[in-house]
Amino acid sequence: MGRRVIALAAAVVLALAGAVLVLLYAQGADKRALEGQQPQTVYVSEKVVPAGTTLKDAERSGLITRTQVASKAKPAGALAGITSDNSSFVARADLPPGQVVLSAAFGSERLGQKAIGVKSGMVAVSVSLEDPNRVGAFVTAGSTITIYDTYELKKLGTDEATAQYNDLSVKGTSVLLTKVSVIGIGTTSLSAPVATEQAEKDKGAAPTTSTPVQSYLVTVELTPADSVKLVHAIQHGANPQNNPAKHIYFALEGPDTTVPPNLSTDDFGYHGIVK
Known part of the structure; x- marks a missing residue:
């Protein structure tokens, strides 16, 4: 009889202890849940x-x-x-x-040579380009590229043949630089919408505007001599009121690709010599 009483009492104590533990765990879970919502x-x-x-x-x-x-x-x-x-x-x-x-x-590190990793003896130059001019999203930091420049060909002289040629506004494109390293890509502001139909202005109607286009600031690493070539190409013919220098084009070089630096073409066909 005494043993049964002791066993019953122990069972009651264990049940009460279990209930207390469950209650404490539930309170702790509620507290943790509330803390997670703070x-x-x-x-x-x-x-x-x-x-x-x-x-x-x-x-x-x-x-x-x-x-x-x-x-x-x-x-x-x-x-x-x-x-x-x-x-x-x-x-x-x-x-x-x-x-x-x-x-x-x-x-605390500000932008500058160290921040974008310009090698000793090199300079960084940035070009604002739209997607097609930079091979879509495929040109990234670390890419090796070829840079092309498109320009208007002009002949010197005052004779009639020269004048007729210059009136044609013949365009030429040539390789500007090869084996150029890209060290940074950044988003620039959207280009402003521009009027596309002068006729609509003349009629008094609201001019049609083009959709703003996202452009990207591509930063490349160059020797000082090559940087002068690129800056000149960017400045030549660029319209500060327009979008990026559309006459500058990037091409992503594949492994072991060698682009002849004297490749060029114009509206009349290739005239660069490939050796």
Whole structure:
């Protein structure tokens, strides 16, 4: 009889202990769930944040905005605040829109030779290009490219034949540079819509405008001598009111590809010599 009483009492004690443990676990789970729902401050990129933009300027111009998310939804390393300690930090690279901003995306290292990795004795030159001019999305940092330049051919002279030739506005295209290294790609602003029909203006109607086109800033690494060639090609014939230098074209080189530097053509056919 005594043994049965002891066994019954032990069972009751174990049952009570189990109930207490279950209750404590449930309370802890509720607490953890509530903590996971607690709002946490993060920053979200609303627009592209160009590399080199300070945190302070990014917030001031609305490129990034402060918001709150549940604690469990906050990514590790998310930027939690902008203070005097980090407000002067700059974006290490272009930040795309629509993502939570990480603290590691900003740092004290500013743009410059070290930031984009220009080799000793070389210079970096940037060209603003649309997708076709840069081989779509296939030209990336680390690519090796050939650069072409298209221009108008002119003859010197005052005779009638020369004048007739120049009136034809003959275009030529030639290889400008080969074996060029791409060290950076960045998004630039959209080109402004431009009127396409002068006739509509003359009639008093609203001019038709073209759709803005996304362009990209492609940065290449060159010797000082080659940089002069590229800058001259970019400046020659470029219209500052228009989109990128449309007469500049990039071509992605394949492995072991050698593009003869004297290749050229014009409206009348090839005249470059390939050896």
